[in-house]
Amino acid sequence: MKAETGVIHGRFQVLHNDHLKYLLAGKELCEHLVVGITNPDPMLSREEETDHHRSSPQANPLTYYERYTLIRAALEEAGIKPNEYSIVPLPVNMPERYQYYVPMDALFFLTIYDDWGRQKLTYFQSLGLKTHVLWEVALDKKGISAIDVRNLMISGKPWEHLVPKSVSALLKRWDILDKLKTF
Numbered sequence: 001m002k003a004e005t006g007v008i009h010g011r012f013q014v015l016h017n018d019h020l021k022y023l024l025a026g027k028e029l030c031e032h033l034v035v036g037i038t039n040p041d042p043m044l045s046r047e048e049e050t051d052h053h054r055s056s057p058q059a060n061p062l063t064y065y066e067r068y069t070l071i072r073a074a075l076e077e078a079g080i081k082p083n084e085y086s087i088v089p090l091p092v093n094m095p096e097r098y099q100y101y102v103p104m105d106a107l108f109f110l111t112i113y114d115d116w117g118r119q120k121l122t123y124f125q126s127l128g129l130k131t132h133v134l135w136e137v138a139l140d141k142k143g144i145s146a147i148d149v150r151n152l153m154i155s156g157k158p159w160e161h162l163v164p165k166s167v168s169a170l171l172k173r174w175d176i177l178d179k180l181k182t183f
Contacts, residue, residue, distance in 0.1 A: 003107040006030030018144040026109040036090025040064040044091035073166035112136040
């Protein structure tokens, strides 16, 4: 049986095909999917012991609005109707703030690849949230990484096949490559 509302989260720096797979897996299990964009701005990001890199400016080159637009475009390209999802900021490593951004009675989805994934599960459980791990695999089996996509873009190598077509079009239109080179 599907949950009425599910919450899923990620930085989406940049949104790639495995991110879309993750989002669609969450949507399959709920009527309405709330997509929380983590590290929405530097003031709503904290350094994590389990992954120091996640909060650095180099790991967060895209704005909240750019990521919001990429997610919306990818979900609509995948056939998800706009009334079936919402996109909100979610300071994932500030559990005391979740109540201001997402419905706390929703089912919280996540994947686990490493200690950071286990830390997020601990955050959710500390609040008594209902959780569902979509999958847990070793980091070396994760698949596409946004840092790899960004590095391919910077090095001038093919990257378009790693992202939805709508995402590729937006990144090119916005000249994101120029922005990435400044980090």
